[in-house]
Every structure is written in C-alpha cells, then in structure tokens.
Amino acid sequence: MKKITFMNTAMIKVDPMYRGTRKLLQPLDIMYAINTLDHEQYRCRFIEMALENLLDEDISNEDVFIVSTTTSYLQWNNYFLSLRNIDQVLNLLQQKRRDKNYKLIIFGPHCINHYKYFTDRGVDIVIVGEPESVLSEVVYKSLNNESLNDFENVVTKEKLLQGFIPRTLQVDMRNIPSPNWEICGSHEYSAHNSPKVFQKGFLYETSRGCPFQCSYCNTETHRRLYRTKPVEQIKHDLERMVYEHGAEYVYFIDESFGYDDEWVDRLLPILKEIPVEWGCQGNIKFTTPEKLLKMAEAGCISMEFGLETFNNEILKSVRKSNDLTRVRELIDAALNAGISPLLFLLIGLPGETLDSLEKTVDFLGTLKPGFRFSTGIPTPYPNTHYYRQGIEQGIIKPGQNDESLYLLSGTINNNLVWDRNQMNIFLNDYGPNIWGTPQNIKRFSVDVFKMFK
Incomplete structure (x- = not known):
C-alpha cells in the first residue's frame, strides 16, 4: 500500500500586512482531496500546518507528498500573496529527499501564477485550479511513471519545456466527494x-x-x-x-x-x-x-x-x-x-x-x-x-x-x-x-x- 501525506502551510506566523483571518479553519480543500483517492490502495494521512508540525512527524517512508498552499478553501479567494511559508515547507521536504525519492504534488491558488516557480523549486506536479477531478488519476499515473500530457491543468517541468501553458479547471460539483472529517481529529477549528x-x-x-x-x-x-x-x-x-x-x-x-x-x-x-x-x-x-x-x-x-x-x-x-x-x-x-x-x-x-x-x-x-x-x-x-x-x-x-x-x-x-x-x-x-x-x-x-x- 502506497503512503501519501497531505499537508498545508501555516498561517499563524504570517506577515502582519496580510488581512485574512489567522484563526484555524477546517482544511476543506484537503478534506475533499483525500476522499478522491482509493483508501484501499493508499494509506493517507494529514499534517495540519506543516510549517509548525512537520519536524515532529516521521515522514521518511512516504511515497507521495501533496501540499496545499493555503490552510482552507475559504482562503482561495484572498490568499496570502507571499511564498515564504510555502518555500519553508518545500525546503523541509527537499531535505527528506536525500534519504528517499518521492513524488511531490502541489495545488492551491498560488499555482495559477507560480507554477513555473514551483517546478523550479523541485515540485514534480503542479495542479492549476480546483484539484478534485484530476488528483486521483494524477497520483496513480505519477506513481506508475505514466505520461501526464493529457491533463490541461497539470504542469510538469517536462511539459513546460515543450511550451505548455495550463488552463485552470473548475470542476463539476456533482462529482466532488464528501469531505473527510476524520482527518480533523481533535482540532478545535474556528x-x-x-x-x-x-x-x-x-x-x-x-x-x-x-x-x-x-x-x-x-x-x-x-x-x-x-x-x-x-x-x-x-x-x-x-x-x-x-x-x-x-x-x-x-x-x-x-x-x-x-x-x-x-x-x-x-x-x-x-x-x-x-x-x-x-x-x-x-x-x-x-x-x-x-x-x-x-x-x-x-x-x-x-x-x-x-x-x-x-x-x-x-x-x-x-x-x-x-x-x-x-x-x-x-x-x-x-x-x-x-x-x-x-x-x-x-x-x-x-x-x-x-x-x-x-x-x-x-x-x-x-x-x-x-x-x-x-x-x-x-x-x-x-x-x-x-x-x-x-x-x-x-x-x-x-x-x-x-x-x-x-x-x-x-x-x-x-x-x-x-x-x-x-x-x-x-x-x-x-x-x-x-x-x-x-x-x-x-x-x-x-x-x-x-x-x-
């Protein structure tokens, strides 16, 4: 069974210029994303606010890391413009790559304008726009080293070298799964x-x-x-x-x-x-x-x-x-x-x-x-x-x-x-x-x- 860890970035220690809420909110984007995957095929877990908690977790044997660039779907429309918190998470993950190679996938509102930046930072796959309709197939194909060229909203370094320009995807709400409330654990969300x-x-x-x-x-x-x-x-x-x-x-x-x-x-x-x-x-x-x-x-x-x-x-x-x-x-x-x-x-x-x-x-x-x-x-x-x-x-x-x-x-x-x-x-x-x-x-x-x- 392949091991997949989802994580998001912390919003507690952000620059004071940021106007958005700093209270902890349910990670609805990841709650959907986890339930797009086959839980009999993958063992999934979630690390809340990775920048705060990643060092406390054993992530040495993971096959895939999937990172959301915000803490909640609520913040996709007024996201924190800085990439500093995301960069710190990526740096921590790259340090782990010395011990074991893995697939690194990222999604979130920042991907619309920064997909090239993320691939240059070592991200294998960038999903542009809403991820729910493609994530399962992207994970499967990436683990089996199959081509991702057919996805209009999926960016890889190889596709960019061929002149690829992604198109944001807006999914059909009838095809979105129920959220995974179990990953919220004992957190007291606002x-x-x-x-x-x-x-x-x-x-x-x-x-x-x-x-x-x-x-x-x-x-x-x-x-x-x-x-x-x-x-x-x-x-x-x-x-x-x-x-x-x-x-x-x-x-x-x-x-x-x-x-x-x-x-x-x-x-x-x-x-x-x-x-x-x-x-x-x-x-x-x-x-x-x-x-x-x-x-x-x-x-x-x-x-x-x-x-x-x-x-x-x-x-x-x-x-x-x-x-x-x-x-x-x-x-x-x-x-x-x-x-x-x-x-x-x-x-x-x-x-x-x-x-x-x-x-x-x-x-x-x-x-x-x-x-x-x-x-x-x-x-x-x-x-x-x-x-x-x-x-x-x-x-x-x-x-x-x-x-x-x-x-x-x-x-x-x-x-x-x-x-x-x-x-x-x-x-x-x-x-x-x-x-x-x-x-x-x-x-x-x-x-x-x-x-x-």
Whole structure:
C-alpha cells in the first residue's frame, strides 16, 4: 500500500500586512482531496500546518507528498500573496529527499501564477485550479511513471519545456466527494464569523463560484463559474457532520449563497430538518426579506453582505451591482428574522475620497444595533481588473505578483494619502466581526480617518 501525506502551510506566523483571518479553519480543500483517492490502495494521512508540525512527524517512508498552499478553501479567494511559508515547507521536504525519492504534488491558488516557480523549486506536479477531478488519476499515473500530457491543468517541468501553458479547471460539483472529517481529529477549528460562541466550527459548501464581475475580486481567475451541489448530497453530508461529528454550527463558504432561487427553494426545507445553525455569504442584489425569513426558519443565524461603500459612483466603477436603496430594508429584515447581518467594507476603492468614506461611516451610524461589520483594504490580486488598472496607472509592474502588492492596497485610481503604520493599527482593531454598537461606530468614525495623512 502506497503512503501519501497531505499537508498545508501555516498561517499563524504570517506577515502582519496580510488581512485574512489567522484563526484555524477546517482544511476543506484537503478534506475533499483525500476522499478522491482509493483508501484501499493508499494509506493517507494529514499534517495540519506543516510549517509548525512537520519536524515532529516521521515522514521518511512516504511515497507521495501533496501540499496545499493555503490552510482552507475559504482562503482561495484572498490568499496570502507571499511564498515564504510555502518555500519553508518545500525546503523541509527537499531535505527528506536525500534519504528517499518521492513524488511531490502541489495545488492551491498560488499555482495559477507560480507554477513555473514551483517546478523550479523541485515540485514534480503542479495542479492549476480546483484539484478534485484530476488528483486521483494524477497520483496513480505519477506513481506508475505514466505520461501526464493529457491533463490541461497539470504542469510538469517536462511539459513546460515543450511550451505548455495550463488552463485552470473548475470542476463539476456533482462529482466532488464528501469531505473527510476524520482527518480533523481533535482540532478545535474556528466557527468562522459566527455571532455566537461555539466550541468548534465546520466548513462546507453548497455551491461554488460567483457569477458577478467585481473588479477587485480574485474569483476572476479561477472561481467565476457558478455551480451547485445536489441537495441530496448536501443532506447526507450535513447529517454526518451533525450526528457523527457533533457539528453545532456550519459556515457555508459559498461565494454567492442563494443565487439560484429554484435550487434554494429545494435546499432550505432540507436544512430545516437538520438540527444545526449555519452562516453564509450572500449578495444584496438577489436577497429578499422573504428569502431571509425562510433561511432563518431553516437555521441561518448569520449572513454576510459585501456593502463595500455607500457610494453609487464608486460601486459602478468597480462593477459592484449593489442597490443601495435596499440595504437598510435587508438589514432590518435580517435582524427581524433573527439573522445577524455582517457588512463587508472596502476602504480605498477607485474613486474613494474622504467625503465618500464619511458618507459610508455616517450610514453605518443610522442602522439598528445587532449588525456587524468587517473592514478591509482592496488588494490588487494578479489577473484581476483592479490589478490591470494598477498597471495602466503605472504603479504595478507587469508580472508583479508577490507580497509587495500589499503596499499598493487602496492606492489605485484615487488620491488618498495613506499612513501605513496607522493602517495596520486600524486593521488590527477593526478586522472581522465587529459589532455595530453605537460605541463601536463612534470609535470607528474617528479611527478610520487616522489612516490618512
């Protein structure tokens, strides 16, 4: 039986410029990937946060190492741009190669822009895009030294020498297996963005992809195609989470939960029958008070909306389709239904001024208590329209794709002058899940302007 070790990279000791969550989340991408393999043919195990724990493990007899470049599927859309943590894991694995040769496979959002870099670093196989539909066959063929030339999204050094350019793959959700919850062991994973305290949190997705065209969003490169899972599979998986693994709260990582009304009408009655509370991310455009009430009856306690700004001209410039005349109605409807709404704000979008920012802050102050908000600065992720605007403006160099892009966050097509030290202080204080109490809004309305000179 061949031995395969899966691992992901640590996010605890990342650069403070990174805006993403640092809490430990279930490794949903690896939980899927492990279950694509035949467990009678392979002995699989998982090392959580390899950078922290790899030295404590005996990995001298492995046949295949499979590395995810992030800690969770949730972070594929706003991944840490630096390669330093990944490099350290690869260095540790290369040291082991002196004792035994093995196959090294890597997947994750970094592979879209860095596949050549990884092959130069000794990685045998790079999977570009979502890995679930090809991983099993790739593992089998690599162990048997068979050709991988037929895979459009699989990169090897030999294929690159022949001029190969990969195509990102977006899989059919009907063909994705149930997650492997057993690998999570005794870890107490965070209940992501929950308005209540739970001992441990679960991640799941009922759909994948976002059909909208927001200029700053990283889904443009690999998760734009909207797809849904069969509701029968969702029912099966949620029942296992609840009855076998003790789930009390599940966060659906769907980019656009509820986009397909007909599908949601079939899903919500199933969720209503399962004793679990859940949260999700939706969209102002396709959410209604009636839908919120049905969601609450089915166990929803949290829903996130990308408000970004309370300025129509800025929203148009970044291709965000919010109808600002409906925001207050939806917030009130969510609160009345028992759902805690969480508003995402992006400060420093193209066209942002101190006056437009003041209007957004003022709007928050008019909302009923009970909502939450999360603040970020738009980062020019490679291949997005926002990134291309930075190239046109002359502040991004073509091909620039490392953590230096964080220094350009919030600077594209506006005249704001940032104080970077104050920005980091602000983002540490106003990250995710800030309750919109009068006291917090008053403090926020002062602190947000300290970021500018």
